[in-house]
Amino acid sequence: MTNKTDQDKTPGTPVEDIVDISTQAEEKEDLQSQLDKMKDQWLRAVAELENTRKRAQKDREDALKYAATNFSRDILGVYDSLARAADMIATVDQASEENKGFIDGVNLTLSELNNIFGRHGIQKVDPLKQAFDPNFHQAMFEVPTNDVEPGTVVQVMQIGFTIHDRLLRPALVGVSKKAD
Structure with a gap:
């Protein structure tokens, strides 16, 4: 008596084996293709995660670096x-003892404010006798003159400021133009 399980173990016809091997090869290629696709997706996800991490780190650094921007503009x-x-102190009687305390107080306060600006990366933009730069200067008027090159800052109405590499306030300037 033949056992049914023994019949299942017997090899099939050679044609069935070839078809079975062919099907297995196709499945293997399909699985390999899926694996390659998954590896590619995984590598892209890892790269995107790294880019996001770097972007977040830069955002944190910028937030710390420029946190005082609005306050700086106000001050x-x-x-x-x-x-x-x-500047007005020059017109005051500096020999007077009463004025001396006031003068020292103003000068010390201004000096301390300059030190604080320096610690926080705030720099003056004082462009007198420099070429006009619209990135840092705002032209308020033109002065006809042949003494300097046209486009040179000849008067500063108000100095400007930068914080690190960003403009806080442009310098308000008068710019030379060729005299008629």
Whole structure:
């Protein structure tokens, strides 16, 4: 008596074996193709994750670097007032003991504000006698003259400021033009 399981173990006809091998080869190619596709997707996902990590790191660094930008813009008015006060000191009687304390206070406050600006990467843009640069200067008027090259800053109405590599406030300037 033949056992049914013994018949299942017997090899089929050679044609069936060839078809079976052919089908297995196609399945293997299909699986290899799927594997290659998955590897590619995985590599792309890893690269995207790394790019996202780098972008997030740069965003954090920029946030720290430029966190004080709005506050800095607001404090520039205070700087301007102190600078004007320091300029006016030349007209005050500096020999007077009463004036000496005031003068020292204004100068020390302005000096401290300059130190704070320096610690936070805030730099002055004072372009007198430099070529006009629309990235850092705002032309308020033109001055006809032949003494300097046209396009040279001949007067600074208000100095500008940068924070690291970004403009906080442009310098307000008068620019030379060729005299008629």
